[in-house]
Every structure is written in C-alpha cells, then in structure tokens.
Amino acid sequence: MSTATVVGAGLFGAATARELALRGWQVTLIEQYAPGTVRSASGGDTRLSRAAHGEQHWYAEMARDARTRWLELEEETGVRIWEPVGLAWFAQRTDGFEARSRASLDALGVPYHWLEPQEARELFPSLQTDDLEAVLYEPEAGVLHGRRATQLLVELGERDGVRLENHRCLPSDDPGADVVVWACGPWLASLFPEQIEL
Numbered sequence: 532m533s534t535a536t537v538v539g540a541g542l543f544g545a546a547t548a549r550e551l552a553l554r555g556w557q558v559t560l561i562e563q564y565a566p567g568t569v570r571s572a573s574g575g576d577t578r579l580s581r582a583a584h585g586e587q588h589w590y591a592e593m594a595r596d597a598r599t600r601w602l603e604l605e606e607e608t609g610v611r612i613w614e615p616v617g618l619a620w621f622a623q624r625t626d627g628f629e630a631r632s633r634a635s636l637d638a639l640g641v642p643y644h645w646l647e648p649q650e651a652r653e654l655f656p657s658l659q660t661d662d663l664e665a666v667l668y669e670p671e672a673g674v675l676h677g678r679r680a681t682q683l684l685v686e687l688g689e690r691d692g693v694r695l696e697n698h699r700c701l702p703s704d705d706p707g708a709d710v711v712v713w714a715c716g717p718w719l720a721s722l723f724p725e726q727i728e729l
C-alpha cells in the first residue's frame with residue numbers, strides 16, 4: 532500500500548488526506564495546532580465561493596466542481612456548511628472582469644444575470660448604481676463555513692482511515708512515507724524560503 536504524509540490540516544490538506552485515503556493510500560495528516568485553527572487561512576467562519584473568475588476558465592471550472600462537492604458533503608453529513616446567498620459583482624465597465632467572466636459561465640452552464648443598473652436596484656433597493664454599467668449576479672454562488680468544513684473533512688478523513696497527529700513537522704524531519712504533501716498555506720514561505728518568496 533502507498534503511504535502519504537500530509538502536513539497541514541487546512542482545507543487543502545484535509546481534502547487531500549481524505550481523498551488519498553479513499554483511493555486506498557495509508558495517510559497520516561499532521562497539524563501543528565488543530566484542524567480549522569483560527570490562525571489558518573481556512574479557519575474563518577465564512578469564505579466566498581463563486582464561478583466568475585474573469586478569463587480563468589480553469590478556475591471557474593474548479594470553483595464549480597468544488598461547489599458541487601461542498602453541497603454533496605453537506606447532504607451526506609447533514610451539517611450546514613453552505614449558505615446559498617448568491618453573489619453580485621459591480622461592473623464599472625462593460626469590458627472589465629465581470630464581462631470577461633461571462634464566456635466561462637456560458638460554457639459551463641452556470642446561471643447568471645447581467646443586470647442593467649436599474650434592474651439591479653430593483654433587486655437590491657439600497658444599492659447606489661450611479662457609477663455602475665451593470666451588475667453580474669450569480670444566484671448559485673454562496674458562502675462556505677470554512678472552519679466547520681475543514682473540521683468536517685478531517686472528521687470524515689479519520690473515519691475513512693486517515694491518522695491525525697498533532698505536532699509541528701519540518702522539512703528536515705524523516706517523512707516516513709512514500710510521498711509528503713506540504714499543505715501549509717501561508718507557512719510554506721517560512722518552511723521553504725528558497726523556493727517561495729515572502
């Protein structure tokens with residue numbers, strides 16, 4: 532059996548560890564504090580998730596896929612991690628980020644509305660639209676409860692065979708596995724100063 536050590540139990544490490552375990556790997560997940568710690572980037576209560584990413588089609592595709600998986604996780608566990616609130620982008624130009632996002636949304640079949648300022652005001656009565664050309668409204672965008680989602684992934688990972696350890700791991704440590712995944716978020720720059728600039 533292949534073995535992996537995943538360092539860091541933020542969203543990326545937690546998801547990677549669980550996915551590897553589901554694929555039959557023997558996985559150890561190492562976290563220096565606690566999964567979803569408020570010190571981590573994933574540790575905030577809310578994180579936005581939307582498909583509009585300008586011309587970055589690959590990013591839009593991944594965001595959409597992630598949304599599907601978060602909803603599946605919510606359904607599977609019965610734990611509320613997703614708030615289906617929608618998201619509105621304020622376009623001050625008709626050829627800016629918002630307009631350039633439309634091709635990817637069209638290609639992926641992501642529902643959206645391209646609203647004239649007047650239409651946007653009807654939807655959001657308190658909105659000041661004097662400086663807006665349009666509003667891109669994504670009704671299926673939402674807010675993920677980041678900290679809870681991270682903890683949930685770790686809990687499910689442990690159920691699926693991931694072994695969680697609580698200590699700080701350094702690049703000089705013996706990895707004790709075939710593969711080491713450094714999912715350390717903002718700590719990566721201090722761990723690998725020669726590879727990552729601060």
Ligand SMILES: Cc1cc2nc3c(=O)[nH]c(=O)nc-3n(C[C@H](O)[C@H](O)[C@H](O)COP(=O)(O)OP(=O)(O)OC[C@H]3O[C@@H](n4cnc5c(N)ncnc54)[C@H](O)[C@@H]3O)c2cc1C
Pocket residue numbers: 538539540541542543544561562563564565566567568570571572573574575577578579580698699700701714715716717718719722
């Ligand atoms: C204020 C803020 C708002 C954001 N808003 C959004 C948003 O709305 N939408 C969005 O998509 N993204 C948003 N992001 C970005 C998103 O939160 C991050 O991209 C994502 O959470 C990164 O997850 P991660 O697992 O890579 O890192 P982290 O969540 O930081 O996890 C890294 C983990 O590694 C652990 N660790 C580090 N070094 C070691 C070590 N040596 N040994 C053991 N453990 C270690 C840490 O303790 C931590 O738990 C936001 C980020 C911030 C900071």
